[in-house]
Amino acid sequence: MSFQRYAEYKDSGVEWLGEVPEHWEMCKTKFLFNLMKRQPRDEDKIVTAFRDGTVTLRENRRTEGFTYALQEIGYQGVRTGDLVIHAMDAFAGAIGVSDSNGKSTPVYSVCKPIDAVNAWYYGRLLRHMALSGYVSSLAKGIRERSTEFRWVEAGNVALPFPPLPEQSAIAAFLNRETGKIDALVAEQEKLIVLLKEKRQAVISHAVTKGLNPDAPMKDSGIEWLGMVPEHWEVKRFKDVCSEIVDCKNRTPEENEQGKYFVVRTSCIKDGRFDTSQGYFTDYDNFVEWTKKGVPQAGDILFTREAPAGEACISPADIPFCLGQRMMYLRPDNNKITSKYLMLSVYGPLARESIQSKSKGSTVGHLRVGEVGELPCIVPSVTEQKEIVTYIDNLNDRIDSLTLEAQRAIDLLKERRSALISAAVTGKIDVRELTAKEH
Structure with missing residues (x-):
C-alpha cells in the first residue's frame, strides 16, 4: 500500500531528518517535556521493562506489610502518559510511554509532556531514532562515544513539532498499522513453532514406532511408551x-x-x-x-x-x-x-x-x-538408514518452510520500521487515513 506525501516541504535544518512538511515546526526536547522528580507512592507499580514503546510495570512484592521497593533510595513517581527513558539502554530502544501509574529507579528519565505534545508520537519518534542508529542525533552535545542518555544534554536536541492533532493522528495510525503487521508476524512465528513441533513429533514417532504401520509390535516394557516394533x-x-x-x-x-x-x-x-x-x-x-x-x-x-x-x-x-x-x-x-x-x-x-x-x-x-x-x-542398520533418509527429506521440507516464514518476518519488520520512520518524520501524510477510521 502506498501513502501520499504532503504538498510542500522545507529543510528541517537537521541532517538526519532532512525535509519536513512546510507547516511543521522544530522544537528542542526540553520545551516539549518537563523532567519530573515526583515522590513515589507506596502502592505504585514498578517500571521493569519496555515493549515496543510501552512501559511495563509490575506489582510490588510485599511481605508482612513491608514493601521491598521502598528500601531503595531515589525511587521516583511515574504517571500515565509519561515518557520514560532508560539512561543506559535508551539507544537500544528502551524508550516508551507509561500506560499506568507507577515508580522507577533513578536510572530512568521520567518526562511529562506539555499540553501541546502527544507522548505516544514522541515515544515512537525517539525510539525510531535510537533503533535506526541516529545515536549521534539523540546524543548531540553528549560526550563523544557516550552510550548514556543524559536528559540535561539531550534536552537541546531539535525534534519535529507537528500540530497536536497531527501528532495524535500519526500515533493512532501507527498503533493501527503496526498492530496489523505485528499480527502477521505473530502468525509466521506461530508457524515456525508448529513446524518445529512437527519435526520433533515425526522424529519421536520414527525412532520409537518405525515407518511401517503394519509391522508386528511388542510391549516395550515402558508404560508411557507402549508398543514398539517386535524386532527392535x-x-x-x-x-x-x-x-x-x-x-x-x-x-x-x-x-x-x-x-x-x-x-x-x-x-x-x-x-x-x-x-x-x-x-x-x-x-x-x-x-x-x-x-x-x-x-x-x-x-x-x-x-x-x-x-x-x-x-x-x-x-x-x-x-x-x-x-x-x-x-x-x-x-x-x-x-x-x-x-x-x-x-x-x-x-x-x-x-x-x-x-x-x-x-x-x-x-x-x-x-x-x-x-x-x-x-x-x-532397529537393524538397514532400517535405521531408511528412517534417517525419511527424516532428512522431512527436514529439508521443514527447513524450506521455516526459511520462508523467517523471510516473511524479516520483510514485515522492515516494512514496520520503514512505516514508522516515514510517519514520524513527515515523509507520508496519514491525516486523512486516520480521519477515515473515525
Missing part, C-alpha cells in the same frame, strides 16, 4: 557406542591465530553445529585437550550441561577439540549409524531420561556415566 531392541548408549569420551573439564585458552577450533556447548542446538559460537586455540592446547581422544567425523558431539542433552554430528572439515561440559560419542557402526544415534538423542526415550536426570532445567547437569545409560530403541 531397547539398548543403552554405551551398548551401541565404541567410545564415550568426556572433555578435560576446563576450557582451553583462546588464540586468535590458532588453527584448532574449540567446541563450546553453545555451538550445538537442535542437532546443528554453529561455528559462530566457538573460538580457536593453538596446537599445544589442542594436544593437551585431546589426550583422552581426538574427535572424528561421524562422532556425536553431546552437551552435558548448559544445556544438557544437545547433540550434533562432528564436522568433517575442521580440526577441533572439546570445550568444557562437552563430550563425544563414537557409534559402533555395526550396531548404529551416526545419524540414527543423533536422532535417538532427540527421541522421547532419551529426552525423558535427560530431563529426569537433569531435573528438566536448562542448567541441569549430566554425569558421563548417566550419558552412557541413556536408552534408545534400535
